[in-house]
Amino acid sequence: MSNVLDVPLSDLLDLAVGIAREAGDMLLDKRPDRPEVIQTKSSPTDVVTALDRAAEELIRGRIRESRPHDAILGEEGGHSSGENRVRWIVDPVDGTVNFLYGLPEWSVSIAVEVDGEIAAGVVNVVPRGEVFAAERGAGAYLLTTGERLRCNTGVPLAQALVATGFGYRPGRRAVQAQVLAHVLPRVRDIRRAGSAASDLCSVAAGRVDAYYERGPQYWDYAAGGLIAVEAGARIGGLYGKPYSPELTICAAPDLFEELHDLLAPLDPERDLPERDLSGTSGGEG
Structure with a gap:
Protein backbone atom coordinates (compact mmCIF):
# COMPACT_ATOMS: atom_id res chain seq x y z
CA MET A 1 0.00 0.00 0.00
CA SER A 2 1.30 3.46 -0.89
CA ASN A 3 2.36 5.77 1.92
CA VAL A 4 1.12 8.77 -0.07
CA LEU A 5 -2.49 9.91 0.13
CA ASP A 6 -4.31 10.27 -3.17
CA VAL A 7 -5.07 13.91 -2.28
CA PRO A 8 -3.48 16.36 0.19
CA LEU A 9 -4.76 16.09 3.74
CA SER A 10 -5.86 19.71 3.51
CA ASP A 11 -8.26 18.72 0.73
CA LEU A 12 -9.85 16.12 3.00
CA LEU A 13 -10.23 18.73 5.73
CA ASP A 14 -11.79 21.18 3.30
CA LEU A 15 -14.27 18.49 2.26
CA ALA A 16 -15.10 17.75 5.91
CA VAL A 17 -15.62 21.44 6.66
CA GLY A 18 -17.94 21.89 3.69
CA ILE A 19 -20.00 18.83 4.60
CA ALA A 20 -20.22 19.83 8.29
CA ARG A 21 -21.47 23.27 7.28
CA GLU A 22 -24.04 21.83 4.89
CA ALA A 23 -25.32 19.38 7.49
CA GLY A 24 -25.52 22.14 10.09
CA ASP A 25 -27.50 24.38 7.76
CA MET A 26 -29.91 21.53 7.06
CA LEU A 27 -30.41 20.84 10.75
CA LEU A 28 -31.13 24.50 11.51
CA ASP A 29 -33.48 24.82 8.56
CA LYS A 30 -35.50 21.68 9.31
CA ARG A 31 -35.48 21.69 13.11
CA PRO A 32 -39.07 21.96 14.40
CA ASP A 33 -39.93 23.67 17.68
CA ARG A 34 -39.46 20.34 19.44
CA PRO A 35 -37.91 17.51 17.40
CA GLU A 36 -39.60 14.15 17.90
CA VAL A 37 -37.72 11.35 19.61
CA ILE A 38 -37.88 8.31 17.35
CA GLN A 39 -35.65 5.92 19.29
CA THR A 40 -33.72 5.50 22.51
CA LYS A 41 -30.43 3.65 22.79
CA SER A 42 -28.66 2.81 26.03
CA SER A 43 -31.42 4.24 28.26
CA PRO A 44 -34.77 6.06 27.94
CA THR A 45 -32.88 9.37 27.98
CA ASP A 46 -30.31 8.39 25.32
CA VAL A 47 -32.36 9.70 22.42
CA VAL A 48 -32.27 9.79 18.63
CA THR A 49 -34.30 12.17 16.48
CA ALA A 50 -35.22 11.82 12.82
CA LEU A 51 -32.87 14.70 12.06
CA ASP A 52 -29.90 12.86 13.63
CA ARG A 53 -30.43 10.18 11.01
CA ALA A 54 -31.15 12.61 8.19
CA ALA A 55 -27.96 14.54 8.95
CA GLU A 56 -25.86 11.39 8.96
CA GLU A 57 -27.42 10.25 5.69
CA LEU A 58 -26.55 13.63 4.16
CA ILE A 59 -22.96 13.43 5.45
CA ARG A 60 -22.49 9.85 4.26
CA GLY A 61 -23.94 10.75 0.88
CA ARG A 62 -21.58 13.70 0.40
CA ILE A 63 -18.56 11.61 1.43
CA ARG A 64 -19.56 8.83 -0.95
CA GLU A 65 -19.96 11.32 -3.81
CA SER A 66 -16.41 12.59 -3.39
CA ARG A 67 -14.66 9.58 -1.80
CA PRO A 68 -16.55 6.41 -2.77
CA HIS A 69 -13.80 4.05 -1.60
CA ASP A 70 -13.31 5.43 1.92
CA ALA A 71 -14.69 3.79 5.05
CA ILE A 72 -17.17 5.59 7.29
CA LEU A 73 -17.99 5.13 10.97
CA GLY A 74 -21.09 7.01 12.10
CA GLU A 75 -22.96 7.17 15.38
CA GLU A 76 -26.31 6.31 13.82
CA GLY A 77 -25.33 4.26 10.78
CA GLY A 78 -22.47 2.20 12.15
CA HIS A 79 -19.46 1.18 10.11
CA SER A 80 -19.26 0.85 6.35
CA SER A 81 -16.06 -0.58 4.94
CA GLY A 82 -13.81 0.96 2.34
CA GLU A 83 -10.77 0.15 0.24
CA ASN A 84 -8.60 3.17 1.08
CA ARG A 85 -6.43 4.24 4.01
CA VAL A 86 -9.02 6.86 4.96
CA ARG A 87 -11.94 6.47 7.34
CA TRP A 88 -14.43 9.19 8.24
CA ILE A 89 -15.70 9.42 11.83
CA VAL A 90 -19.12 11.08 11.96
CA ASP A 91 -21.32 12.37 14.74
CA PRO A 92 -24.24 14.08 13.00
CA VAL A 93 -25.56 15.75 16.18
CA ASP A 94 -23.34 15.75 19.25
CA GLY A 95 -25.58 17.01 22.05
CA THR A 96 -28.89 15.59 20.87
CA VAL A 97 -30.76 16.49 24.06
CA ASN A 98 -29.63 20.12 23.66
CA PHE A 99 -30.83 19.94 20.06
CA LEU A 100 -34.14 18.49 21.26
CA TYR A 101 -34.69 21.27 23.78
CA GLY A 102 -33.43 24.16 21.68
CA LEU A 103 -30.30 24.76 23.73
CA PRO A 104 -27.36 26.24 21.79
CA GLU A 105 -24.63 23.70 22.57
CA TRP A 106 -24.84 21.04 19.88
CA SER A 107 -22.58 20.33 16.97
CA VAL A 108 -21.80 18.40 13.82
CA SER A 109 -18.49 16.56 14.22
CA ILE A 110 -16.50 14.97 11.37
CA ALA A 111 -12.99 13.56 11.70
CA VAL A 112 -10.71 12.09 9.05
CA GLU A 113 -8.68 9.08 10.10
CA VAL A 114 -5.66 8.03 8.03
CA ASP A 115 -4.02 4.67 8.75
CA GLY A 116 -5.87 4.46 12.07
CA GLU A 117 -4.91 7.91 13.38
CA ILE A 118 -7.00 11.07 13.43
CA ALA A 119 -5.41 13.43 10.91
CA ALA A 120 -8.04 16.16 10.45
CA GLY A 121 -11.27 17.20 12.07
CA VAL A 122 -14.03 19.77 12.11
CA VAL A 123 -16.63 20.63 14.76
CA ASN A 124 -19.45 22.91 13.64
CA VAL A 125 -21.17 24.32 16.74
CA VAL A 126 -24.17 25.21 14.65
CA PRO A 127 -26.32 27.46 16.88
CA ARG A 128 -23.27 29.60 17.68
CA GLY A 129 -22.18 29.85 14.06
CA GLU A 130 -18.70 28.64 15.01
CA VAL A 131 -16.66 26.18 12.98
CA PHE A 132 -13.52 24.73 14.60
CA ALA A 133 -11.02 22.76 12.54
CA ALA A 134 -7.57 21.22 12.75
CA GLU A 135 -5.10 19.33 10.61
CA ARG A 136 -2.46 17.19 12.30
CA GLY A 137 0.73 19.20 12.69
CA ALA A 138 -0.79 22.38 11.27
CA GLY A 139 -2.58 23.90 14.26
CA ALA A 140 -6.23 24.43 15.16
CA TYR A 141 -8.42 27.32 14.07
CA LEU A 142 -11.79 28.92 14.60
CA LEU A 143 -12.54 29.21 10.91
CA THR A 144 -15.36 31.73 11.34
CA THR A 145 -12.86 34.33 12.59
CA GLY A 146 -9.57 32.95 11.31
CA GLU A 147 -8.24 32.84 14.89
CA ARG A 148 -5.55 30.30 15.67
CA LEU A 149 -6.53 28.47 18.84
CA ARG A 150 -4.37 28.18 21.97
CA CYS A 151 -5.42 26.42 25.13
CA ASN A 152 -4.87 28.16 28.45
CA THR A 153 -1.54 27.43 30.10
CA GLY A 154 -0.13 28.06 33.55
CA VAL A 155 -3.50 27.61 35.27
CA PRO A 156 -3.28 25.78 38.62
Missing part, protein backbone atom coordinates in the same frame (compact mmCIF):
# COMPACT_ATOMS: atom_id res chain seq x y z
CA LEU A 157 -6.00 23.27 39.41
CA ALA A 158 -7.53 25.45 42.12
CA GLN A 159 -8.15 28.19 39.53
CA ALA A 160 -9.26 25.94 36.69
CA LEU A 161 -12.67 26.11 35.06
CA VAL A 162 -13.40 22.47 34.29
CA ALA A 163 -15.96 21.09 31.84
CA THR A 164 -17.52 17.67 32.30
CA GLY A 165 -20.57 15.63 31.38
CA PHE A 166 -22.71 12.81 32.69
CA GLY A 167 -23.72 9.41 31.38
CA TYR A 168 -27.12 7.98 30.60
CA ARG A 169 -27.41 5.12 33.06
CA PRO A 170 -28.22 5.71 36.74
CA GLY A 171 -25.33 3.55 37.96
CA ARG A 172 -22.82 5.64 36.00
CA ARG A 173 -24.36 8.94 37.03
CA ALA A 174 -24.22 7.97 40.70
CA VAL A 175 -20.45 7.48 40.48
CA GLN A 176 -20.05 10.65 38.44
CA ALA A 177 -21.87 12.57 41.15
CA GLN A 178 -19.47 11.17 43.76
CA VAL A 179 -16.48 12.17 41.66
CA LEU A 180 -17.90 15.61 41.00
CA ALA A 181 -18.51 16.20 44.72
CA HIS A 182 -14.79 15.60 45.30
CA VAL A 183 -13.62 17.69 42.31
CA LEU A 184 -15.85 20.74 42.73
CA PRO A 185 -14.33 22.12 45.97
CA ARG A 186 -10.85 21.84 44.45
CA VAL A 187 -11.34 23.81 41.22
CA ARG A 188 -12.61 27.26 40.27
CA ASP A 189 -15.92 25.89 39.01
CA ILE A 190 -17.56 23.25 36.82
CA ARG A 191 -19.32 23.70 33.48
CA ARG A 192 -21.62 21.15 31.86
CA ALA A 193 -22.48 22.07 28.26
CA GLY A 194 -23.84 18.72 27.04
CA SER A 195 -21.62 18.19 23.99
CA ALA A 196 -18.22 16.53 24.32
CA ALA A 197 -17.11 17.85 20.92
CA SER A 198 -17.98 21.39 21.94
CA ASP A 199 -16.28 20.98 25.33
CA LEU A 200 -13.02 19.92 23.67
CA CYS A 201 -13.19 22.91 21.35
CA SER A 202 -13.76 25.09 24.42
CA VAL A 203 -10.50 23.75 25.87
CA ALA A 204 -8.78 24.55 22.58
CA ALA A 205 -10.18 28.09 22.56
CA GLY A 206 -9.36 28.79 26.22
CA ARG A 207 -13.01 29.12 27.20
CA VAL A 208 -12.52 26.40 29.80
CA ASP A 209 -9.22 25.21 31.21
CA ALA A 210 -9.87 21.47 31.28
CA TYR A 211 -12.35 18.72 30.48
CA TYR A 212 -12.90 15.22 31.81
CA GLU A 213 -15.68 12.73 31.22
CA ARG A 214 -16.48 9.02 31.28
CA GLY A 215 -18.71 7.76 28.51
CA PRO A 216 -18.29 9.72 25.26
CA GLN A 217 -17.66 7.50 22.25
CA TYR A 218 -15.04 7.75 19.51
CA TRP A 219 -17.26 9.84 17.23
CA ASP A 220 -17.90 12.28 20.10
CA TYR A 221 -14.25 13.14 20.69
CA ALA A 222 -12.37 12.24 17.48
CA ALA A 223 -12.47 15.67 15.84
CA GLY A 224 -12.61 17.72 19.03
CA GLY A 225 -9.69 15.82 20.52
CA LEU A 226 -7.45 16.64 17.58
CA ILE A 227 -8.52 20.29 17.70
CA ALA A 228 -7.60 20.46 21.39
CA VAL A 229 -4.22 18.77 20.85
CA GLU A 230 -3.36 21.06 17.95
CA ALA A 231 -4.17 23.98 20.26
CA GLY A 232 -1.53 22.76 22.70
CA ALA A 233 -3.59 20.58 25.03
CA ARG A 234 -2.81 17.07 26.18
CA ILE A 235 -5.51 14.42 25.96
CA GLY A 236 -5.45 10.97 27.50
CA GLY A 237 -6.84 8.56 30.06
CA LEU A 238 -5.66 7.37 33.45
CA TYR A 239 -2.13 6.10 34.12
CA GLY A 240 -0.84 6.74 30.61
CA LYS A 241 -3.67 4.99 28.82
CA PRO A 242 -5.08 6.60 25.67
CA TYR A 243 -8.30 8.52 25.99
CA SER A 244 -11.34 6.35 25.46
CA PRO A 245 -14.97 5.93 26.55
CA GLU A 246 -13.59 4.70 29.88
CA LEU A 247 -12.26 8.20 30.64
CA THR A 248 -11.07 11.19 28.69
CA ILE A 249 -9.06 14.02 30.28
CA CYS A 250 -7.98 17.09 28.33
CA ALA A 251 -6.05 20.18 29.46
CA ALA A 252 -2.73 21.95 29.05
CA PRO A 253 0.03 19.46 29.98
CA ASP A 254 0.72 20.84 33.47
CA LEU A 255 -2.94 21.06 34.40
CA PHE A 256 -3.57 17.63 32.87
CA GLU A 257 -1.23 16.11 35.43
CA GLU A 258 -2.93 17.87 38.34
CA LEU A 259 -6.41 16.91 37.19
CA HIS A 260 -5.31 13.33 36.51
CA ASP A 261 -3.88 13.03 40.00
CA LEU A 262 -7.09 14.38 41.51
CA LEU A 263 -9.28 11.97 39.54
CA ALA A 264 -7.22 8.78 39.70
CA PRO A 265 -7.79 7.88 43.39
CA LEU A 266 -11.54 8.37 42.91
CA ASP A 267 -11.76 5.34 40.58
CA PRO A 268 -13.85 7.25 38.03
CA GLU A 269 -13.92 4.39 35.51
CA ARG A 270 -16.56 2.45 37.42
CA ASP A 271 -20.36 2.23 37.52
CA LEU A 272 -22.56 1.26 40.43
CA PRO A 273 -24.69 -1.85 39.86
CA GLU A 274 -28.25 -0.83 39.06
CA ARG A 275 -29.53 -3.02 41.88
CA ASP A 276 -27.71 -0.79 44.38
CA LEU A 277 -29.80 2.21 43.34
CA SER A 278 -33.36 3.02 44.24
CA GLY A 279 -35.56 5.65 42.68
CA THR A 280 -32.82 7.05 40.43
CA SER A 281 -32.94 7.93 36.77
CA GLY A 282 -31.02 10.13 34.41
CA GLY A 283 -29.30 10.73 31.12
CA GLU A 284 -27.10 12.87 28.97
CA GLY A 285 -27.44 14.89 25.80
Whole structure:
Protein backbone atom coordinates (compact mmCIF):
# COMPACT_ATOMS: atom_id res chain seq x y z
CA MET A 1 0.00 0.00 0.00
CA SER A 2 1.30 3.46 -0.89
CA ASN A 3 2.36 5.77 1.92
CA VAL A 4 1.12 8.77 -0.07
CA LEU A 5 -2.49 9.91 0.13
CA ASP A 6 -4.31 10.27 -3.17
CA VAL A 7 -5.07 13.91 -2.28
CA PRO A 8 -3.48 16.36 0.19
CA LEU A 9 -4.76 16.09 3.74
CA SER A 10 -5.86 19.71 3.51
CA ASP A 11 -8.26 18.72 0.73
CA LEU A 12 -9.85 16.12 3.00
CA LEU A 13 -10.23 18.73 5.73
CA ASP A 14 -11.79 21.18 3.30
CA LEU A 15 -14.27 18.49 2.26
CA ALA A 16 -15.10 17.75 5.91
CA VAL A 17 -15.62 21.44 6.66
CA GLY A 18 -17.94 21.89 3.69
CA ILE A 19 -20.00 18.83 4.60
CA ALA A 20 -20.22 19.83 8.29
CA ARG A 21 -21.47 23.27 7.28
CA GLU A 22 -24.04 21.83 4.89
CA ALA A 23 -25.32 19.38 7.49
CA GLY A 24 -25.52 22.14 10.09
CA ASP A 25 -27.50 24.38 7.76
CA MET A 26 -29.91 21.53 7.06
CA LEU A 27 -30.41 20.84 10.75
CA LEU A 28 -31.13 24.50 11.51
CA ASP A 29 -33.48 24.82 8.56
CA LYS A 30 -35.50 21.68 9.31
CA ARG A 31 -35.48 21.69 13.11
CA PRO A 32 -39.07 21.96 14.40
CA ASP A 33 -39.93 23.67 17.68
CA ARG A 34 -39.46 20.34 19.44
CA PRO A 35 -37.91 17.51 17.40
CA GLU A 36 -39.60 14.15 17.90
CA VAL A 37 -37.72 11.35 19.61
CA ILE A 38 -37.88 8.31 17.35
CA GLN A 39 -35.65 5.92 19.29
CA THR A 40 -33.72 5.50 22.51
CA LYS A 41 -30.43 3.65 22.79
CA SER A 42 -28.66 2.81 26.03
CA SER A 43 -31.42 4.24 28.26
CA PRO A 44 -34.77 6.06 27.94
CA THR A 45 -32.88 9.37 27.98
CA ASP A 46 -30.31 8.39 25.32
CA VAL A 47 -32.36 9.70 22.42
CA VAL A 48 -32.27 9.79 18.63
CA THR A 49 -34.30 12.17 16.48
CA ALA A 50 -35.22 11.82 12.82
CA LEU A 51 -32.87 14.70 12.06
CA ASP A 52 -29.90 12.86 13.63
CA ARG A 53 -30.43 10.18 11.01
CA ALA A 54 -31.15 12.61 8.19
CA ALA A 55 -27.96 14.54 8.95
CA GLU A 56 -25.86 11.39 8.96
CA GLU A 57 -27.42 10.25 5.69
CA LEU A 58 -26.55 13.63 4.16
CA ILE A 59 -22.96 13.43 5.45
CA ARG A 60 -22.49 9.85 4.26
CA GLY A 61 -23.94 10.75 0.88
CA ARG A 62 -21.58 13.70 0.40
CA ILE A 63 -18.56 11.61 1.43
CA ARG A 64 -19.56 8.83 -0.95
CA GLU A 65 -19.96 11.32 -3.81
CA SER A 66 -16.41 12.59 -3.39
CA ARG A 67 -14.66 9.58 -1.80
CA PRO A 68 -16.55 6.41 -2.77
CA HIS A 69 -13.80 4.05 -1.60
CA ASP A 70 -13.31 5.43 1.92
CA ALA A 71 -14.69 3.79 5.05
CA ILE A 72 -17.17 5.59 7.29
CA LEU A 73 -17.99 5.13 10.97
CA GLY A 74 -21.09 7.01 12.10
CA GLU A 75 -22.96 7.17 15.38
CA GLU A 76 -26.31 6.31 13.82
CA GLY A 77 -25.33 4.26 10.78
CA GLY A 78 -22.47 2.20 12.15
CA HIS A 79 -19.46 1.18 10.11
CA SER A 80 -19.26 0.85 6.35
CA SER A 81 -16.06 -0.58 4.94
CA GLY A 82 -13.81 0.96 2.34
CA GLU A 83 -10.77 0.15 0.24
CA ASN A 84 -8.60 3.17 1.08
CA ARG A 85 -6.43 4.24 4.01
CA VAL A 86 -9.02 6.86 4.96
CA ARG A 87 -11.94 6.47 7.34
CA TRP A 88 -14.43 9.19 8.24
CA ILE A 89 -15.70 9.42 11.83
CA VAL A 90 -19.12 11.08 11.96
CA ASP A 91 -21.32 12.37 14.74
CA PRO A 92 -24.24 14.08 13.00
CA VAL A 93 -25.56 15.75 16.18
CA ASP A 94 -23.34 15.75 19.25
CA GLY A 95 -25.58 17.01 22.05
CA THR A 96 -28.89 15.59 20.87
CA VAL A 97 -30.76 16.49 24.06
CA ASN A 98 -29.63 20.12 23.66
CA PHE A 99 -30.83 19.94 20.06
CA LEU A 100 -34.14 18.49 21.26
CA TYR A 101 -34.69 21.27 23.78
CA GLY A 102 -33.43 24.16 21.68
CA LEU A 103 -30.30 24.76 23.73
CA PRO A 104 -27.36 26.24 21.79
CA GLU A 105 -24.63 23.70 22.57
CA TRP A 106 -24.84 21.04 19.88
CA SER A 107 -22.58 20.33 16.97
CA VAL A 108 -21.80 18.40 13.82
CA SER A 109 -18.49 16.56 14.22
CA ILE A 110 -16.50 14.97 11.37
CA ALA A 111 -12.99 13.56 11.70
CA VAL A 112 -10.71 12.09 9.05
CA GLU A 113 -8.68 9.08 10.10
CA VAL A 114 -5.66 8.03 8.03
CA ASP A 115 -4.02 4.67 8.75
CA GLY A 116 -5.87 4.46 12.07
CA GLU A 117 -4.91 7.91 13.38
CA ILE A 118 -7.00 11.07 13.43
CA ALA A 119 -5.41 13.43 10.91
CA ALA A 120 -8.04 16.16 10.45
CA GLY A 121 -11.27 17.20 12.07
CA VAL A 122 -14.03 19.77 12.11
CA VAL A 123 -16.63 20.63 14.76
CA ASN A 124 -19.45 22.91 13.64
CA VAL A 125 -21.17 24.32 16.74
CA VAL A 126 -24.17 25.21 14.65
CA PRO A 127 -26.32 27.46 16.88
CA ARG A 128 -23.27 29.60 17.68
CA GLY A 129 -22.18 29.85 14.06
CA GLU A 130 -18.70 28.64 15.01
CA VAL A 131 -16.66 26.18 12.98
CA PHE A 132 -13.52 24.73 14.60
CA ALA A 133 -11.02 22.76 12.54
CA ALA A 134 -7.57 21.22 12.75
CA GLU A 135 -5.10 19.33 10.61
CA ARG A 136 -2.46 17.19 12.30
CA GLY A 137 0.73 19.20 12.69
CA ALA A 138 -0.79 22.38 11.27
CA GLY A 139 -2.58 23.90 14.26
CA ALA A 140 -6.23 24.43 15.16
CA TYR A 141 -8.42 27.32 14.07
CA LEU A 142 -11.79 28.92 14.60
CA LEU A 143 -12.54 29.21 10.91
CA THR A 144 -15.36 31.73 11.34
CA THR A 145 -12.86 34.33 12.59
CA GLY A 146 -9.57 32.95 11.31
CA GLU A 147 -8.24 32.84 14.89
CA ARG A 148 -5.55 30.30 15.67
CA LEU A 149 -6.53 28.47 18.84
CA ARG A 150 -4.37 28.18 21.97
CA CYS A 151 -5.42 26.42 25.13
CA ASN A 152 -4.87 28.16 28.45
CA THR A 153 -1.54 27.43 30.10
CA GLY A 154 -0.13 28.06 33.55
CA VAL A 155 -3.50 27.61 35.27
CA PRO A 156 -3.28 25.78 38.62
CA LEU A 157 -6.00 23.27 39.41
CA ALA A 158 -7.53 25.45 42.12
CA GLN A 159 -8.15 28.19 39.53
CA ALA A 160 -9.26 25.94 36.69
CA LEU A 161 -12.67 26.11 35.06
CA VAL A 162 -13.40 22.47 34.29
CA ALA A 163 -15.96 21.09 31.84
CA THR A 164 -17.52 17.67 32.30
CA GLY A 165 -20.57 15.63 31.38
CA PHE A 166 -22.71 12.81 32.69
CA GLY A 167 -23.72 9.41 31.38
CA TYR A 168 -27.12 7.98 30.60
CA ARG A 169 -27.41 5.12 33.06
CA PRO A 170 -28.22 5.71 36.74
CA GLY A 171 -25.33 3.55 37.96
CA ARG A 172 -22.82 5.64 36.00
CA ARG A 173 -24.36 8.94 37.03
CA ALA A 174 -24.22 7.97 40.70
CA VAL A 175 -20.45 7.48 40.48
CA GLN A 176 -20.05 10.65 38.44
CA ALA A 177 -21.87 12.57 41.15
CA GLN A 178 -19.47 11.17 43.76
CA VAL A 179 -16.48 12.17 41.66
CA LEU A 180 -17.90 15.61 41.00
CA ALA A 181 -18.51 16.20 44.72
CA HIS A 182 -14.79 15.60 45.30
CA VAL A 183 -13.62 17.69 42.31
CA LEU A 184 -15.85 20.74 42.73
CA PRO A 185 -14.33 22.12 45.97
CA ARG A 186 -10.85 21.84 44.45
CA VAL A 187 -11.34 23.81 41.22
CA ARG A 188 -12.61 27.26 40.27
CA ASP A 189 -15.92 25.89 39.01
CA ILE A 190 -17.56 23.25 36.82
CA ARG A 191 -19.32 23.70 33.48
CA ARG A 192 -21.62 21.15 31.86
CA ALA A 193 -22.48 22.07 28.26
CA GLY A 194 -23.84 18.72 27.04
CA SER A 195 -21.62 18.19 23.99
CA ALA A 196 -18.22 16.53 24.32
CA ALA A 197 -17.11 17.85 20.92
CA SER A 198 -17.98 21.39 21.94
CA ASP A 199 -16.28 20.98 25.33
CA LEU A 200 -13.02 19.92 23.67
CA CYS A 201 -13.19 22.91 21.35
CA SER A 202 -13.76 25.09 24.42
CA VAL A 203 -10.50 23.75 25.87
CA ALA A 204 -8.78 24.55 22.58
CA ALA A 205 -10.18 28.09 22.56
CA GLY A 206 -9.36 28.79 26.22
CA ARG A 207 -13.01 29.12 27.20
CA VAL A 208 -12.52 26.40 29.80
CA ASP A 209 -9.22 25.21 31.21
CA ALA A 210 -9.87 21.47 31.28
CA TYR A 211 -12.35 18.72 30.48
CA TYR A 212 -12.90 15.22 31.81
CA GLU A 213 -15.68 12.73 31.22
CA ARG A 214 -16.48 9.02 31.28
CA GLY A 215 -18.71 7.76 28.51
CA PRO A 216 -18.29 9.72 25.26
CA GLN A 217 -17.66 7.50 22.25
CA TYR A 218 -15.04 7.75 19.51
CA TRP A 219 -17.26 9.84 17.23
CA ASP A 220 -17.90 12.28 20.10
CA TYR A 221 -14.25 13.14 20.69
CA ALA A 222 -12.37 12.24 17.48
CA ALA A 223 -12.47 15.67 15.84
CA GLY A 224 -12.61 17.72 19.03
CA GLY A 225 -9.69 15.82 20.52
CA LEU A 226 -7.45 16.64 17.58
CA ILE A 227 -8.52 20.29 17.70
CA ALA A 228 -7.60 20.46 21.39
CA VAL A 229 -4.22 18.77 20.85
CA GLU A 230 -3.36 21.06 17.95
CA ALA A 231 -4.17 23.98 20.26
CA GLY A 232 -1.53 22.76 22.70
CA ALA A 233 -3.59 20.58 25.03
CA ARG A 234 -2.81 17.07 26.18
CA ILE A 235 -5.51 14.42 25.96
CA GLY A 236 -5.45 10.97 27.50
CA GLY A 237 -6.84 8.56 30.06
CA LEU A 238 -5.66 7.37 33.45
CA TYR A 239 -2.13 6.10 34.12
CA GLY A 240 -0.84 6.74 30.61
CA LYS A 241 -3.67 4.99 28.82
CA PRO A 242 -5.08 6.60 25.67
CA TYR A 243 -8.30 8.52 25.99
CA SER A 244 -11.34 6.35 25.46
CA PRO A 245 -14.97 5.93 26.55
CA GLU A 246 -13.59 4.70 29.88
CA LEU A 247 -12.26 8.20 30.64
CA THR A 248 -11.07 11.19 28.69
CA ILE A 249 -9.06 14.02 30.28
CA CYS A 250 -7.98 17.09 28.33
CA ALA A 251 -6.05 20.18 29.46
CA ALA A 252 -2.73 21.95 29.05
CA PRO A 253 0.03 19.46 29.98
CA ASP A 254 0.72 20.84 33.47
CA LEU A 255 -2.94 21.06 34.40
CA PHE A 256 -3.57 17.63 32.87
CA GLU A 257 -1.23 16.11 35.43
CA GLU A 258 -2.93 17.87 38.34
CA LEU A 259 -6.41 16.91 37.19
CA HIS A 260 -5.31 13.33 36.51
CA ASP A 261 -3.88 13.03 40.00
CA LEU A 262 -7.09 14.38 41.51
CA LEU A 263 -9.28 11.97 39.54
CA ALA A 264 -7.22 8.78 39.70
CA PRO A 265 -7.79 7.88 43.39
CA LEU A 266 -11.54 8.37 42.91
CA ASP A 267 -11.76 5.34 40.58
CA PRO A 268 -13.85 7.25 38.03
CA GLU A 269 -13.92 4.39 35.51
CA ARG A 270 -16.56 2.45 37.42
CA ASP A 271 -20.36 2.23 37.52
CA LEU A 272 -22.56 1.26 40.43
CA PRO A 273 -24.69 -1.85 39.86
CA GLU A 274 -28.25 -0.83 39.06
CA ARG A 275 -29.53 -3.02 41.88
CA ASP A 276 -27.71 -0.79 44.38
CA LEU A 277 -29.80 2.21 43.34
CA SER A 278 -33.36 3.02 44.24
CA GLY A 279 -35.56 5.65 42.68
CA THR A 280 -32.82 7.05 40.43
CA SER A 281 -32.94 7.93 36.77
CA GLY A 282 -31.02 10.13 34.41
CA GLY A 283 -29.30 10.73 31.12
CA GLU A 284 -27.10 12.87 28.97
CA GLY A 285 -27.44 14.89 25.80
